Amino acid sequence: MPTGVAMRDARERLFDAAERVLLRDGPSALTSRAVTAEAGCAKGVLHRHFADFDAFLAELVRDRVRRIEGRGAALRASAGTGDLVGRLADELTDLFESVAVAIVGLVTSRDGLRARLRRERPIGVPLLTDAAGVLASYLAAERDLGRLAPDADVDVVAPTLIGAAHLLFADRTGPPPDADAVRRTVAAVVGGVVREG
Incomplete structure (x- = not known):
């Protein structure tokens, strides 16, 4: 996704992408880069919404x-x-x-x-x-x-x-x-x- 373009429902989109990576490739493949690539967005989008990757994963579980x-x-x-x-x-x-x-x-x-x-x-x-x-x-x-x-x-x-x-x-x-x-x-x-x- 190009920089500067608003992404609607970013959190849900990232959560759904994480699930797809997790189901397809397993826990060891789940990285911030894999999630953002799957979601089709820049890596900064994840860090704009979450303090770090473990915070993102904890919120996914919650x-x-x-x-x-x-x-x-x-x-x-x-x-x-x-x-x-x-x-x-x-x-x-x-x-x-x-x-x-x-x-x-x-x-x-x-x-x-x-x-x-x-x-x-x-x-x-x-x-x-x-x-x-x-x-x-x-x-x-x-x-x-x-x-x-x-x-x-x-x-x-x-x-x-x-x-x-x-x-x-x-x-x-x-x-x-x-x-x-x-x-x-x-x-x-x-x-x-x-x-x-």
């Missing part, structure tokens, strides 16, 4: 966490309706077919980024921990409606679902698991607490 949290309200609103196991399988598939697995790899591979995020989130892996929180809230709503056992520990079930699904989707170079494999995994994790017919 933005993707906000997206997950935004989906949480709709998920909670769906409590009491439909197939609980199927809904969980769909949510986990949507999460892990997105950029989530690649972002987890990014966070674990960059010490500076991890340290920056730890100031806000001292426990867990950002994005995955947040997704577990969203699932726990949904499961609590289902428990309150009687579709889960009253003693179901949703704060254990939710991260167990995240961990099991992460293992299914972790190999970003191979084909994703089929829908039946995800559903079977969810059913195995929640089988002891589901009370629906």
Whole structure:
């Protein structure tokens, strides 16, 4: 992009470019130059909006966490309706077919980024921990409606679902698991607490 030409929605454009680089080439290829080249803009655009590259990456992670949290309200609103196991399988598939697995790899591979995020989130892996929180809230709503056992520990079930699904989707170079494999995994994790017919 020529110097002096305004770029609309620069942050979103840079975030989308970073995701494409991350998904295509992996965390080690994610540099400020790679992101700006993918976005079709000058390197200075990134530094005009962010203090440094780790600040950019931290905001990318935060933005993707906000997206997950935004989906949480709709998920909670769906409590009491439909197939609980199927809904969980769909949510986990949507999460892990997105950029989530690649972002987890990014966070674990960059010490500076991890340290920056730890100031806000001292426990867990950002994005995955947040997704577990969203699932726990949904499961609590289902428990309150009687579709889960009253003693179901949703704060254990939710991260167990995240961990099991992460293992299914972790190999970003191979084909994703089929829908039946995800559903079977969810059913195995929640089988002891589901009370629906």
